[in-house]
Amino acid sequence: MLKKSLLIGLTAGMVFATGAFAQDPLKIVYIGKNTGNPYFDSITGGFEDACKSLGCEFEFVAPATAEATSQIPFIEAQIQRGVNVIGIAPNSPDALNAVLDSARAAGILVLTVNGDLTGNESHRDATILPTNFDIVGRDQVEMVGSLIGYEGEIAILSATTEAPDQNKWIVGMNETLASDPKYAKMKLVATVYGDDQPEKSTTEMEALLSNFPDLKGVIAPTTVGIAAAAQVVQSRGIAATVHVTGLGLPSEMRDFVKDGTVTAFQLWSPYNEGWLAVHFAVGVLDGSIKNEVGTTFEVPDLGTITINPNNSINTQASLTTFDASNIDDFSF
Amino acid sequence: MSLLRNILLRREAGIAVMIVLFCLAVGMVKPQFLTLGSLRIVLLLVPLIMIGAMGQMLVIVARHVDLSIGSMLGLTAMASGMMFRHYPEIWWPLGFALSIGVGALLGLFNGLLVTMFRLPAIIVTLGTLSLYRGITFIMSNAKQIDRQYVPSALKSMSQTSPIFGIPWIIFIAFGVALLTYWFAMHTRVGRQVYALGSNPVAAPLRGINVTRVTLLVFAISGALSGLAGILYASRWGFVNPSNTGNGFEFQVIAAVVIGGVSINGGVGSVAGTVLGVLLLGCVSAALRLLGIPGTTQSAIYGAVILVALLIDRLVRMQGQKPATAGARA
Amino acid sequence: MTDTAAAPPLARDAAPPRPMWHVVLVRPETMTLVLLVLGVIVGSQLSEFFLDINYILKSFTLSAEFAIVALVLTMVIIAGEIDLSPASNMALSACLFAWAQQAGVPMPLAIVIGLVSGVAMGALNGLMVIGLQLPSIIVTIGTLTLYRGLAQVIAGDKSIRVPEWFTGINAVFIAGIPVPVLVFALLSIVLGLVLGTTMFGRQIYLIGTNEVAARHAGVRSRRIRMILFLLMGFASAVAGLMTASRLGSVRYDLGLGGELQMVLMAMLGGTYIFGGRGTILGTFLAAWLLVIVTTGMIVANWLPAWQLCVLGILLIVSIIATNFIYSRTQR
Numbered sequence: 007m008l009k010k011s012l013l014i015g016l017t018a019g020m021v022f023a024t025g026a027f028a029q030d031p032l033k034i035v036y037i038g039k040n041t042g043n044p045y046f047d048s049i050t051g052g053f054e055d056a057c058k059s060l061g062c063e064f065e066f067v068a069p070a071t072a073e074a075t076s077q078i079p080f081i082e083a084q085i086q087r088g089v090n091v092i093g094i095a096p097n098s099p100d101a102l103n104a105v106l107d108s109a110r111a112a113g114i115l116v117l118t119v120n121g122d123l124t125g126n127e128s129h130r131d132a133t134i135l136p137t138n139f140d141i142v143g144r145d146q147v148e149m150v151g152s153l154i155g156y157e158g159e160i161a162i163l164s165a166t167t168e169a170p171d172q173n174k175w176i177v178g179m180n181e182t183l184a185s186d187p188k189y190a191k192m193k194l195v196a197t198v199y200g201d202d203q204p205e206k207s208t209t210e211m212e213a214l215l216s217n218f219p220d221l222k223g224v225i226a227p228t229t230v231g232i233a234a235a236a237q238v239v240q241s242r243g244i245a246a247t248v249h250v251t252g253l254g255l256p257s258e259m260r261d262f263v264k265d266g267t268v269t270a271f272q273l274w275s276p277y278n279e280g281w282l283a284v285h286f287a288v289g290v291l292d293g294s295i296k297n298e299v300g301t302t303f304e305v306p307d308l309g310t311i312t313i314n315p316n317n318s319i320n321t322q323a324s325l326t327t328f329d330a331s332n333i334d335d336f337s338f
Numbered sequence: 339m340s341l342l343r344n345i346l347l348r349r350e351a352g353i354a355v356m357i358v359l360f361c362l363a364v365g366m367v368k369p370q371f372l373t374l375g376s377l378r379i380v381l382l383l384v385p386l387i388m389i390g391a392m393g394q395m396l397v398i399v400a401r402h403v404d405l406s407i408g409s410m411l412g413l414t415a416m417a418s419g420m421m422f423r424h425y426p427e428i429w430w431p432l433g434f435a436l437s438i439g440v441g442a443l444l445g446l447f448n449g450l451l452v453t454m455f456r457l458p459a460i461i462v463t464l465g466t467l468s469l470y471r472g473i474t475f476i477m478s479n480a481k482q483i484d485r486q487y488v489p490s491a492l493k494s495m496s497q498t499s500p501i502f503g504i505p506w507i508i509f510i511a512f513g514v515a516l517l518t519y520w521f522a523m524h525t526r527v528g529r530q531v532y533a534l535g536s537n538p539v540a541a542p543l544r545g546i547n548v549t550r551v552t553l554l555v556f557a558i559s560g561a562l563s564g565l566a567g568i569l570y571a572s573r574w575g576f577v578n579p580s581n582t583g584n585g586f587e588f589q590v591i592a593a594v595v596i597g598g599v600s601i602n603g604g605v606g607s608v609a610g611t612v613l614g615v616l617l618l619g620c621v622s623a624a625l626r627l628l629g630i631p632g633t634t635q636s637a638i639y640g641a642v643i644l645v646a647l648l649i650d651r652l653v654r655m656q657g658q659k660p661a662t663a664g665a666r667a
Numbered sequence: 668m669t670d671t672a673a674a675p676p677l678a679r680d681a682a683p684p685r686p687m688w689h690v691v692l693v694r695p696e697t698m699t700l701v702l703l704v705l706g707v708i709v710g711s712q713l714s715e716f717f718l719d720i721n722y723i724l725k726s727f728t729l730s731a732e733f734a735i736v737a738l739v740l741t742m743v744i745i746a747g748e749i750d751l752s753p754a755s756n757m758a759l760s761a762c763l764f765a766w767a768q769q770a771g772v773p774m775p776l777a778i779v780i781g782l783v784s785g786v787a788m789g790a791l792n793g794l795m796v797i798g799l800q801l802p803s804i805i806v807t808i809g810t811l812t813l814y815r816g817l818a819q820v821i822a823g824d825k826s827i828r829v830p831e832w833f834t835g836i837n838a839v840f841i842a843g844i845p846v847p848v849l850v851f852a853l854l855s856i857v858l859g860l861v862l863g864t865t866m867f868g869r870q871i872y873l874i875g876t877n878e879v880a881a882r883h884a885g886v887r888s889r890r891i892r893m894i895l896f897l898l899m900g901f902a903s904a905v906a907g908l909m910t911a912s913r914l915g916s917v918r919y920d921l922g923l924g925g926e927l928q929m930v931l932m933a934m935l936g937g938t939y940i941f942g943g944r945g946t947i948l949g950t951f952l953a954a955w956l957l958v959i960v961t962t963g964m965i966v967a968n969w970l971p972a973w974q975l976c977v978l979g980i981l982l983i984v985s986i987i988a989t990n991f992i993y994s995r996t997q998r
Contacts, residue, residue, distance in 0.1 A: 071580065073923050083965040087968075203581060212382075467979070472973065644813060
């Protein structure tokens with residue numbers, strides 16, 4: 007009798023003891039580029055669901071405007087709040103260096119999600135990228151080539167002139183066009199910048215059509231740009247002669263695909279980035295994942311993920327192509 | 339009297355000459371600037387600013403200023419956008435009524451603050467600029483209105499019409515300008531706005547109900563911002579809570595000032611404002627066509643404003659005393 | 668101003684002099700102080716992380732550059748003018764400085780280039796407003812666009828780095844207070860004394876109240892206003908360099924939207940937009956008020972939507988109160 011109650015007491019004591027050592031839930035925050043941007047709603051969805059399943063607390067904050075320094079007060083506030091993980095889509099490659107350093111000094115894990123601090127990677131712990139950025143340029147050229155019969159004039163409608171990811175892809179596109187004989191009959195006549203603003207993207211597209219009457223294809227590797235370009239093509243009814251493609255959100259492009267304005271475009275899954283970021287962060291903080299180049303780890307629904315040089319992680323290996331056959335399968 | 343008339347006529351003529359010279363200069367470098375297609379691009383850049391400028395002109399003539407027009411544009415556009423999203427089957431012209439109505443209410447609120455508490459309009463509208471933008475975020479839950487929710491009939495108003503294929507939106511913009519001209523020149527209330535602006539102290543002595551006229555100009559400014567809001571959805575095909583209308587007030591004020599409206603009130607003409615808007619539109623289109631990078635465009639804008647001011651001052655110094663009382667066509 | 672002795676009972680038509688406590692307490696700065704205290708209380712209720720003096724000081728450094736310029740802007744507004752170009756001035760001065768030192772110019776010279784260009788921009792404003800008699804609001808809207816545009820021409824869309832040793836001025840602490848905050852406090856004291864006690868300061872008030880009368884009374888209105896514009900240019904350049912140090916790099920969009928914050932600080936401090944009234948103390952308190960309110964909202968993770976509404980309402984309420992107080996204290 008005594009032995010039994012002792013045993014029970016001991017077990018209860020152990021349970022309580024481990025309970026006392028149990029962690030407070032991890033606090034994760036994701037700082038977007040700005041509010042009102044539908045792209046980040048998708049990433050946030052991934053964050054939220056992953057936190058629900060892993061039991062951490064999540065908040066999304068973002069400044070009102072996407073200026074270079076607008077995120078600084080938010081990062082300071084999160085440090086003050088004592089969060090464990092900061093995920094951020096940086097508005098500037100270097101303006102955040104000092105404040106991110108103080109975050110890391112406070113023991114916070116800093117992840118850049120969806121874009122990186124080009125040239126300043128030492129100021130963050132790891133980056134979660136949507137896909138392998140090195141091949142995006144090549145794949146986009148192939149995409150537009152297949153739409154125009156690999157022959158004719160094409161143009162690029164980009165975002166801002168300084169966006170590091172944009173510039174990387176544009177360099178890739180130019181290299182592909184120059185080096186691969188498959189695209190020898192295609193000519194890049196202009197690269198214009200819509201600044202990720204719908205109005206400017208629209209007027210730049212209209213200017214392209216007016217300056218280059220023989221234009222056959224437009225690559226817009228920005229969700230804002232491709233939607234604006236498609237809108238112009240749809241309103242003018244010239245889908246048969248001018249083919250628009252690029253990187254777009256299925257939710258924004260669905261109608262354009264259904265009425266034939268746009269045949270196909272590409273992207274990745276922003277949702278998965280958030281999902282992956284949380285799993286990675288939790289793993290690093292509880293010790294199960296080592297944040298070192300070459301490590302691999304498993305993430306539910308995503309399979310095996312590798313940490314690439316510079317602590318960069320790709321959510322998926324290459325771009326997903328969306329067209330009439332699969333456009334309804336996606337909810338973002 | 340006729341000499342004063344000549345001076346003012348010279349002012350509008352001056353802007354017109356500037357436009358012509360500018361276009362010719364650009365046309366020499368890029369002949370396609372002088373085509374109909376290019377004219378279409380210019381005209382499509384300006385309708386929203388034209389409409390906003392009409393309202394702002396009346397406000398500035400009344401010796402006030404309205405900095406909240408951008409946020410009002412955003413809020414009214416979002417209101418209509420949300421209506422379209424929730425009730426996709428609704429008769430789409432109702433969007434006009436909704437936007438203009440909401441805009442008028444917002445403008446009225448501005449006017450009430452200015453008249454009831456005798457507050458300087460510049461500060462009041464600075465406050466409502468933030469307040470209305472915040473409300474826009476809250477009511478939309480920071481989500482934009484995607485393109486598929488904006489009725490295509492509304493969008494096509496910016497693309498074409500049965501009349502020579504000129505988009506409806508251009509007719510609307512010039513129509514508003516004509517209405518403003520008629521209001522300013524040929525209605526008693528319109529003349530009272532000018533009288534109020536040129537001498538606010540004497541106005542009540544002349545039988546002008548200052549409160550009513552002030553409320554009216556702010557309500558008009560709001561209503562026109564509302565019209566610009568629904569036309570924003572038409573022109574661009576979507577509504578975004580943070581971008582829509584951002585910076586609108588600066589573009590409008592620049593156009594109005596270039597058009598010869600005096601910041602001290604009482605002076606300003608519809609013709610001048612229209613020309614001011616067109617000049618900025620031409621400059622904008624030309625910069626794009628010449629391939630001048632976006633980085634230099636702002637500098638040129640600023641320079642254009644300053645040059646216009648300089649020319650205005652030189653013209654005034656050449657002629658008689660600056661005209662202050664009354665206004666001409 | 669007034670003495671505390673009661674007016675003789677026979678002087679029926681003269682208003683009784685205001686009691687001293689009335690004079691001291693019923694002024695816009697008191698309202699700012701009250702709002703400030705209210706802000707602190709509300710902020711501490713909204714979030715447990717708010718009431719930390721180090722955090723608040725750190726947050727102030729993010730706005731300290733604007734606050735410093737706002738002090739000078741207050742004087743400009745009291746003199747009956749306005750200057751909306753300081754933020755663009757900051758950017759252009761900083762860009763010129765950064766570009767110069769990157770092109771190999773020795774640091775001290777580069778700093779001088781930055782400062783001189785700031786003053787030159789202030790001079791341009793002054794020339795157009797005073798020389799050509801153009802309304803300052805329009806001129807400075809024009810120059811704000813022009814300067815920002817020129818900064819874009821110089822720096823393009825890239826950031827220009829500044830050397831390691833130049834960065835981090837906001838991390839330097841003296842007596843536990845970050846340097847920018849200290850500079851702000853010291854400048855407030857200096858300018859407050861200038862405005863409140865010197866002849867120069869008195870004349871600024873006179874010009875703002877009635878420029879024509881002041882001129883006829885022998886006040887050298889043109890010279891004083893020109894000095895103020897030059898001072899604005901200099902202060903903006905200094906602020907631009909401080910921001911460059913804080914961020915470690917310079918972009919054309921440095922301080923974008925800053926003019927609004929500066930005007931906000933001046934207005935919240937009880938400065939009268941049409942000139943003639945206002946104090947440095949008011950702006951000093953208002954800068955703290957603005958920082959407290961925005962920091963309180965950010966650390967409580969409030970959405971930007973609500974933050975915008977609160978700022979808008981704050982401005983409207985404070986301007987109503989300021990007007991009310993001024994109308995009650997008309998002499």
